Amino acid sequence: MIQRISNIDSKTLYALYNKNIRIKLINFPITYLPEYSYLKGQVPRGWEGTGYTWDSVPGIGGNPVVARIGYSNYGNMHTSINLELHETAHAIDRYVFENISYSQEFLRIHAYEYKSFSNSSYYYPEEYFAEAYAYYYLNSSTREMLKTRAPYTYQFIQNLSLRL
Numbered sequence: 001m002i003q004r005i006s007n008i009d010s011k012t013l014y015a016l017y018n019k020n021i022r023i024k025l026i027n028f029p030i031t032y033l034p035e036y037s038y039l040k041g042q043v044p045r046g047w048e049g050t051g052y053t054w055d056s057v058p059g060i061g062g063n064p065v066v067a068r069i070g071y072s073n074y075g076n077m078h079t080s081i082n083l084e085l086h087e088t089a090h091a092i093d094r095y096v097f098e099n100i101s102y103s104q105e106f107l108r109i110h111a112y113e114y115k116s117f118s119n120s121s122y123y124y125p126e127e128y129f130a131e132a133y134a135y136y137y138l139n140s141s142t143r144e145m146l147k148t149r150a151p152y153t154y155q156f157i158q159n160l161s162l163r164l
Contacts, residue, residue, distance in 0.1 A: 001025050001072060001084050007137045008088065011161040015096045016088075022064035023088060030066045031055045046124075052077075059083045061090020061130065081142055082134045089133035093126055097160065101129035109152045117150040133157055 031040045031054050039054035058071035058078055067084040080086035093101045100106055110125045118131055135146040136157045147154040
């Protein structure tokens with residue numbers, strides 16, 4: 001998990017550090033953490049009708065970023081290509097780039113490319129950003145897949161650290 005997070009460019013990781021964003025890798029439900037105890041029993045957006053609450057969700061992208069150990073891979077209580085990269089990307093979006101997933105530039109890219117890139121669970125701009133970011137940084141194969149399916153998104157993420 002740590003190795004995959006370390007794939008993120010160092011400038012961006014340093015920006016997370018400077019903003020005092022913590023990343024916690026845990027082996028218990030996220031709602032056991034004091035920071036997220038208020039979510040106990042609550043249904044996350046997008047999980048309506050599943051029977052699951054935040055008590056079952058293996059990660060969250062706030063401050064701290066939290067990812068459960070053993071839940072990294074797709075299909076392990078989530079639909080992300082990689083849990084820890086996806087959740088870290090939410091913090092990068094929100095805290096480092098001040099909600100760049102809702103910038104006019106990114107919203108145009110999102111509207112144009114999200115259907116060709118991902119399934120319907122990533123129709124929210126911030127979810128699309130986080131998942132595309134995970135594809136970019138997971139490995140060369142997923143990066144190439146992003147480049148092929150969503151070239152403008154690929155270029156946007158590739159150039160993000162230049163904004164720091």
